[in-house]
Amino acid sequence: SLVQTQRLTGMMPREAYVDRGYRGHGIALDGLKVWIAGAKRGVTAAIRKKLKRRNAVEPVIGHMKADGRLGRNFLKGARGDAMNALLCGAGHNLRKILRRLALLYAQILECLQCLGQKQNEENHRLMMEVC
Numbered sequence: 352s353l354v355q356t357q358r359l360t361g362m363m364p365r366e367a368y369v370d371r372g373y374r375g376h377g378i379a380l381d382g383l384k385v386w387i388a389g390a391k392r393g394v395t396a397a398i399r400k401k402l403k404r405r406n407a408v409e410p411v412i413g414h415m416k417a418d419g420r421l422g423r424n425f426l427k428g429a430r431g432d433a434m435n436a437l438l439c440g441a442g443h444n445l446r447k448i449l450r451r452l453a454l455l456y457a458q459i460l461e462c463l464q465c466l467g468q469k470q471n472e473e474n475h476r477l478m479m480e481v482c
Contacts (some may be wrong), residue, residue, distance in 0.1 A: 353383065368398075368405045404436075419443050 357363045367385045386394070388402050416422040421439040424432060 366401075367400050370406075415439050415443050419446075 353364065353367055363382065367383060368388070369370060369385060370388045373385070373387060386398055386402060388406070395404075412421070419439045419442055421436065426432070426433045426435050451476065
């Protein structure tokens with residue numbers, strides 16, 4: 352929530368990008384502009400871009416809950432909740448890094464095989480010239 356954000360960070364956000372479910376909460380804080388997804392009036396291209404960015408986070412959280420074990424917490428207390436979320440995020444990032452490293456490894460192997468094949472063809476051509 353916005354009040355919790357202010358309490359945790361010590362600063363009040365100037366803008367909040369929320370989904371339609373936020374409508375009707377009636378929180379009016381000084382200097383805060385709330386942008387609701389699906390609104391038509393006063394929404395510029397930059398604001399639409401920020402709303403799309405916000406929507407891109409939800410599937411990641413869903414994957415972390417299902418695949419990254421964020422849905423179940425075995426650690427105790429509020430501190431355990433925070434540690435579980437941080438460790439789940441770190442695990443998610445490590446899986447992404449490992450996936451990219453595996454792709455890079457496959458590309459390097461493919462290049463080496465291609466170079467080896469060219470070298471074999473060159474050796475075969477030289478052997479045929481000698482004979």
